Amino acid sequence: MQDKLLHVENLNISFSTGDTLLEVVSDVSFDIDHGQTIGIVGESGSGKSVSARAIMQLLGNNAVVGSESIITFNGEDILSKSEKEMRKIRGNDIGMIFQDPMTSLNPTMKVGKQISETIRIHENASKKEAAARAKEIMRLVGIPNVDERFDQYPFEFSGGMRQRIIIAIALACSPKLLIADEPTTALDVTIQAQILDLIKDIQEKTGTSILLITHDFGVVANMCEKIVVMNQGRVVESGTTSEIFTSPKEEYTKKLLASIPNLHEEKSPESKEKLVQIYSGTREKLLEVNKLAKHFPIGRKNTLKAVDSISFDIYKGETLGLVGESGSGKSTTGRTLLRLHEATSGETIFEGSDLNTFKKKQMKEMRKKVQFVFQDPYSSLNPRKTVEDIIGEALDIHKLAANKKLRRERVEELLTLVGLDTSFAKRFPHEFSGGQRQRIGIARALAVEPEFIVLDEPLSALDASVQLTIVDLLEELQRKLNLTYLFIAHDLATVKKLSDRVAVMYKGQIVELTDSEELFTNPMHNYTRKLLSAIPVPDPHYTATDASFAHDDSVEISLEGQTLQEVKANHWVMQ
Amino acid sequence: MLKFLGRRLIQTIPVLIGVTVLTFSMMLLIPGDPAQIMAGESASPAQLEAARERLGLNDPVPVQYYNYVSGVVRGDLGNSIRSGRAVSTEVFGRMAPTVELAFYSTLLSVFIGLTAGVVSAVRRYTFIDSALMFGALFGLSMPNFWLGLMLIQWLVIGTGWFQGFGWFQASGWxxxxxxxxxxxxxxxxxSAIIARMTRSSMLEVIEQDYIQTARAKGVSEKKVIYKHAxxxxxxxxxxxxxxxxxxxLGGAVITETVFAINGLGRLIINSIRARDFPVVQGGVLVFAFLFVFVNIMVDVIYRLLNKRIDLN
Known part of the structure; x- marks a missing residue:
């Protein structure tokens, strides 16, 4: 075992909740060699993050590590170390990168100080020396204008830049092992590609070992030599990356691999039929959006053009995908369409009249026909209401249930429709998993029998296998109820699967609009190509060909003076 | 920062105008005729009329308000009915003990409140936490006039260690x-309020991701708490x-009465009893100005602590 950098054997971890012990990790074993990168892949609740925290001994007071568990790092027994001895290892021999760059930096401390703090703790360095070293590391992780940036606060940095700072903190003392806990999950795809590149690059330069924890097979495929698949606190399977991808042995691994959406999958005949009707003009329009704009004032003088004069049509029964990165204006578009935001200018024509001119009463009528499903299934359901009241509220507002009995029946009907048990009606949101909650959110939207639903990133908080079931549900509901969707997402793979046509948004504008197959096989706008090339490919033998776009921020994409033009039949590109 | 301070000061102007409107209307709204009080119970109608004229009560209300505000701007708050001296002299002469009392009390509550709150949060759900939070609840629930009386009863009369009365009866500090x-x-x-606030705020912060980041750097627990949290x-x-x-400042009214401190609070109480309206008016106005001033200072400190806040 001496040659291994990290050796984990029979790791058992339980959390005490009141009087009971809840086992969250059982019999987990794996090794990391010097200079090796291994990935732990699993869905939420698989125990992957807890195992990583055990290596740092950062589990908190209510965690109990089993007596037969062994963790040795660099030949030393981690589990027998005192808190004081552990502190010498943390940040010094083992660095850790966390998931959410927005919350993982101290908001009231200058970033430079947050980096140099690590150096000053572990090395006998003066303030000046530590600052110089910190600046050097900031350059290493690709922060521009280091001298100026050194004295700024985290809020002055973008998400990707913050993640670079967090990586700099972890690297400050040249650790032998870097633990990266979902380092790119909270980031946009193009930023994700850059951060993964950076981590790879750092490994090559410094020779540090990396333990990469993720739920995304796309991320591990090109990063790791070995993969450990975890489920419900146990190791399901481990092996080299190509073994896992090409010949998975366990059912669970196969299931996970199968749930990765395939970008090259052909669209259903049904979807193709829809497109033919749309393009030949035989399918009815549901919504006509003309030069819709939404500007937000920033301070007294400036405005943020969140949505800057966009036009598109939505046809009955289709799914229009709206893709873009954070800040592109896609969510604002969805909200402005339903007048959750008031439009600054432009029209939204629905059944011949402009929604934006509707009075209160007309709008209330309208709300029966258009609904919204929110991104976060945890915060979008009132925790103090039962499922019956959450779904039933819409029925009450629009007086759709004559009495309690009918209301109850309708709620049960809706629960069945979204694939939930009718007995759930009396229970509260916290009793359900993320996927179940999202189903409740969908049932709530369906309660008023709408024609049109705006789905605002309904999948992004869910595990991949759960995402797939929700996508299936949405497709099934669309078929049964003849629903029209505006599907807002940043994840291109799910967009491809669900949408008939896709609009790509960038800086408040639609830069490309066409059917989804055409978009993915023949992307024309530079920004679309950049997005597509940034998607991590879940294939260890894949080598990027069009990588320059995603990985290089210097490719300027300007929209100045351009308009959306039909470049070829039914393929609109900003030019 | 200076720009911010300037803007913040300009923003207080409407607030201060509002305050003068309120203190001015107080005069109009409270029962009792100031002229009657000034002229005495047995005044003749002619004397009464003369008093009215002198106080400007015969002018239309907007003119009265204008006269009042222009007086305030020049530092002229009228004259006390009782003593006949300028209200500004009376009020400013009594301000020092009140401000000092409030200042030291704030220092005390910040010191005790922060210490207790941090200890409670760090030792969450232990005996110390429960004891401190019980103490905080007790301190919060206890009316301060009662606490003052009990302290006098036990410590002053019981032991003679402290001299409870007459802080500022004579001149000097x-x-x-x-x-x-x-x-x-x-x-x-x-102290109790700050302790409870600090505890809950600390508990929230300790759960944040950046505390985990600090721990993962190898920062000692003590520094995690004091430097990061x-x-x-x-x-x-x-x-x-x-x-x-x-x-x-409001509480000082009661405390000063209990401990017989000749501060602004006590001046106001006595003036209300004597229906010495100009003094009451002046006292309330000064309290309000103090309050506005203190809150500007709070905004400044807030901004220094939290650089993210852009108080545009």
């Missing part, structure tokens, strides 16, 4: 011996401290 009990009386409720937890606490200072 109080001795520590005289000050301790009033400061405790006034500062207890504030406390500064962030202080942000909401500072707001409470500012509001607290305001209510301390």
């Amino acid at each position: 109080g001795t520590p011996q005289q000050m301790i009990l009033p400061v405790i009386t006034l500062g207890t409720a504030g 406390l500064r962030n937890a202080m942000v909401p606490v500072v707001t409470v401290v500012g509001l607290q200072f305001g209510s301390l």
